[in-house]
Amino acid sequence: MIAICAVCASFLLLPLTIIFYKLWWTRLHFQSIMESQGIKGPSYNFFHGNIKDIIKIENQTNSNVPIYLPDHDVFPRLQPHWYSWMKLYEKYLSTKMVYPKTEREGHLKKLLGDGIVVAEGEKWLKLRKLANHAFHGECLKDMVPAMVASVRTMLEKWRSYEGKEIEVCGDFRILSSEVISRTAFGSSYVEGIKIFDMLGKLFALVSKNAYKMKFLGLVKFVRTKDDREADKIEQLLHESIMEIVRKRQDEVITGRPDSFGSDFLGSLLKAHHEGGEKNQMSAAEIIDECKTFYFAGQLTTYSLLWTVLLLAIHTDWQEKARNEVLQLFGRENPNSEAIARMKTVNMIIHETLRLYSPVTLITRRTQGKVMLGRFKFPANFELVIPPLALHRNPDIWGPDAHLFKPERFAEGLAKATKGNPMAFLAFGSGPRTCVGLNFASYEVKIALSMILQRYKFTLSPNYVHSPFLALTVQPQHGAQILLQPL
Ligand code: HEM
Numbered sequence: 001m002i003a004i005c006a007v008c009a010s011f012l013l014l015p016l017t018i019i020f021y022k023l024w025w026t027r028l029h030f031q032s033i034m035e036s037q038g039i040k041g042p043s044y045n046f047f048h049g050n051i052k053d054i055i056k057i058e059n060q061t062n063s064n065v066p067i068y069l070p071d072h073d074v075f076p077r078l079q080p081h082w083y084s085w086m087k088l089y090e091k092y093l094s095t096k097m098v099y100p101k102t103e104r105e106g107h108l109k110k111l112l113g114d115g116i117v118v119a120e121g122e123k124w125l126k127l128r129k130l131a132n133h134a135f136h137g138e139c140l141k142d143m144v145p146a147m148v149a150s151v152r153t154m155l156e157k158w159r160s161y162e163g164k165e166i167e168v169c170g171d172f173r174i175l176s177s178e179v180i181s182r183t184a185f186g187s188s189y190v191e192g193i194k195i196f197d198m199l200g201k202l203f204a205l206v207s208k209n210a211y212k213m214k215f216l217g218l219v220k221f222v223r224t225k226d227d228r229e230a231d232k233i234e235q236l237l238h239e240s241i242m243e244i245v246r247k248r249q250d251e252v253i254t255g256r257p258d259s260f261g262s263d264f265l266g267s268l269l270k271a272h273h274e275g276g277e278k279n280q281m282s283a284a285e286i287i288d289e290c291k292t293f294y295f296a297g298q299l300t301t302y303s304l305l306w307t308v309l310l311l312a313i314h315t316d317w318q319e320k321a322r323n324e325v326l327q328l329f330g331r332e333n334p335n336s337e338a339i340a341r342m343k344t345v346n347m348i349i350h351e352t353l354r355l356y357s358p359v360t361l362i363t364r365r366t367q368g369k370v371m372l373g374r375f376k377f378p379a380n381f382e383l384v385i386p387p388l389a390l391h392r393n394p395d396i397w398g399p400d401a402h403l404f405k406p407e408r409f410a411e412g413l414a415k416a417t418k419g420n421p422m423a424f425l426a427f428g429s430g431p432r433t434c435v436g437l438n439f440a441s442y443e444v445k446i447a448l449s450m451i452l453q454r455y456k457f458t459l460s461p462n463y464v465h466s467p468f469l470a471l472t473v474q475p476q477h478g479a480q481i482l483l484q485p486l
Contacts, residue, residue: 030381037375042085054081055327061189064476066466069313072355073402075388078469079360082386107206107226110234111199111295113288115214116435126279127289130271131435134184134264140438141184141336142262147443148333151176151450158455162485165460167478168308172301172447177308179443180297184264187244192294195244198237199295205230206472241290242283245269264293293436299358302438302472303391303445305479306356307349308403312459312481317406320344322452331453336447345445347406353426354397358472387425388473396423456484 027044034041042050061080067073076083112118116127133139154175158166177196178189185192205226223231248269252260262267268289271281281289311318319342328338362385366377377383392401396418397408409416417423427434434440451457460480469475 026380030378033378039224039375041367050081056443057081057084058459063468064466066464069465070311070404071402072404073196073392074421074467074473075386078467078473079386079388082384082389085391107202107209107230110230111202111206113284115288115292117286117292117296118201126281127285129467130279130281130434131264131289131293134267135436139262140442143439144187144334144336144339144446146182146447147179147446148450150175150182151447153178154447155450158483161483162455164483165462165480166483169301169305169475169479172305172308173298174296175447176301176304176443179300180294182223182291183439184297185244186248186261186263186265190440191244194240195237195290195294196298198233199291199298201233202230202237203295203471205233237291238287240288241294245290265290290435296436299436299472300443302358302474303349303353303440304444305475306473307352307444307448308451308457308481309459309463309475309479310352310355311348312457313468314404315458316455317348317404318452318456319349321448322456325449325452329449329453336442336451339442339445342409342445344406345448349411349444349448350409350416350424350426351404351406354391354424355402356467356473357426359426359428360388360469360471361386362374362428385425390423390425393423396420445446454486456486457481458484 005439031041042053044050045052056081061077063077069076109118114123116124116131119127152169157171170450174189178193181187181189181192187207189196209226245265248260248265252269260266260273268281268286271279272283272286275281324342324344328341329335364383364385366379366381366383368379370377372383391397394401397416413424422429428435458481460482463475463480464477466476467473
């Protein structure tokens with residue numbers, strides 16, 4: 001009897017000790033290491049950490065009031081807790097970023113799986129090589145006609161809005177979904193619609209649960225309604241992706257094409273069937289990669305959206321961009337050679353991404369003990385960088401950091417950042433830089449060029465400048481512009 005009680009007690013004691021160690025000792029230990037070096041932060045509370053503080057600060061911030069244009073000082077409103085902590089404490093900037101990623105948990109993990117965004121070491125290298133190949137060089141050039149065709153379809157719909165107001169959020173979302181479906185997966189938006197729909201639902205669950213407290217060890221046993229919903233969506237998502245995968249495999253088996261195809265899905269399947277010991281892709285890895293790229297492909301929505309909105313406000317820059325487009329392409333469709341020569345449009349896109357970076361948090365953890373500048377960090381310490389704050393640092397960008405001034409990029413990124421390229425993190429930095437950078441840049445340049453060739457646009461009086469954060473920065477009440485055919 002005594003032996004049984006002792007076993008029961010040790011069963012209870014062990015998880016409690018782990019919880020206590022992880023949720024209290026480690027964090028206070030980290031805090032004291034940082035404080036001893038002069039880095040202060042909000043005090044840590046047992047169990048909920050700083051979540052209560054975050055919720056309190058968010059509740060005190062009125063994010064419904066419109067911002068007066070042309071000010072783009074959105075950081076205090078979108079990430080108010082980071083803003084107030086950075087005001088109270090200090091900000092630090094490193095010159096390199098080669099730390100491992102932090103682990104993703106909960107619904108975010110269902111969204112990204114164990115794919116390239118979270119993978120490390122050999123697995124990451126294998127996935128990165130494959131993605132690099134599919135989204136660069138000749139492969140990228142071959143995607144231009146599909147991108148042009150997708151934009152043309154959107155613009156055909158726009159014809160019935162000429163001289164009127166049009167809300168562009170939905171159209172840009174469909175466009176970016178169509179482009180990634182066609183170029184990477186050889187299918188259309190309509191075929192991928194179930195996948196986008198489920199990714200959207202998972203995305204909503206991630207946003208909703210971002211600041212909910214989860215108790216270590218209990219997550220697997222205590223399932224909330226949202227957890228169950230997320231499990232269900234994940235299952236359906238996997239089935240829908242497998243449908244697209246099977247369709248491609250069947251085509252090869254029944255002898256229609258003689259290879260799996262040169263697009264991203266084709267490379268994944270080739271690696272699955274012919275990858276050999278080192279580059280073999282498992283079925284689970286294929287699903288995770290498909291999820292990741294279907295999801296990441298939609299990030300261009302927000303880049304294009306904010307570029308168009310900013311040009312609708314700053315019509316002088318819209319005119320400069322149009323002149324460049326007409327000089328390079330005339331009324332013809334954009335082509336890859338001329339895209340590479342775009343300068344003004346490039347500056348505009350950089351400035352848009354500086355002010356409205358779609359990725360609003362970049363997280364890393366220290367692998368071992370490391371020095372960062374003059375500070376020592378312990379192993380497994382989580383580092384969080386909010387690009388929206390970095391992109392508004394007046395020491396780098398000057399007192400007009402909140403204003404739209406593409407001319408700051410006229411002499412390149414190094415000059416714009418005063419020799420500190422880490423101050424611009426829209427696409428990340430180092431080996432984990434966005435693998436879709438060139439793809440996204442092509443897509444936005446093609447869409448913008450084709451719009452500028454056909455239309456002048458201004459903000460509609462119905463547009464309310466009230467950006468809000470739902471993992472990326474979005475307009476709260478839609479993006480309404482007035483279209484004037486040229
Ligand atoms: C304007 C649009 C985009 C922006 C602003 C953007 C931004 C970023 C950023 C900041 C990172 C680094 C995150 C980190 O270091 O933790 C990243 C990584 C990544 N992006 Fe993008 N992205 C965009 C479009 C795309 C597109 C279209 C794709 C796919 C075709 C894509 C695929 C990825 C992938 C797979 C990674 C992870 C790379 C790795 O860890 O090796 N992104 N992106």
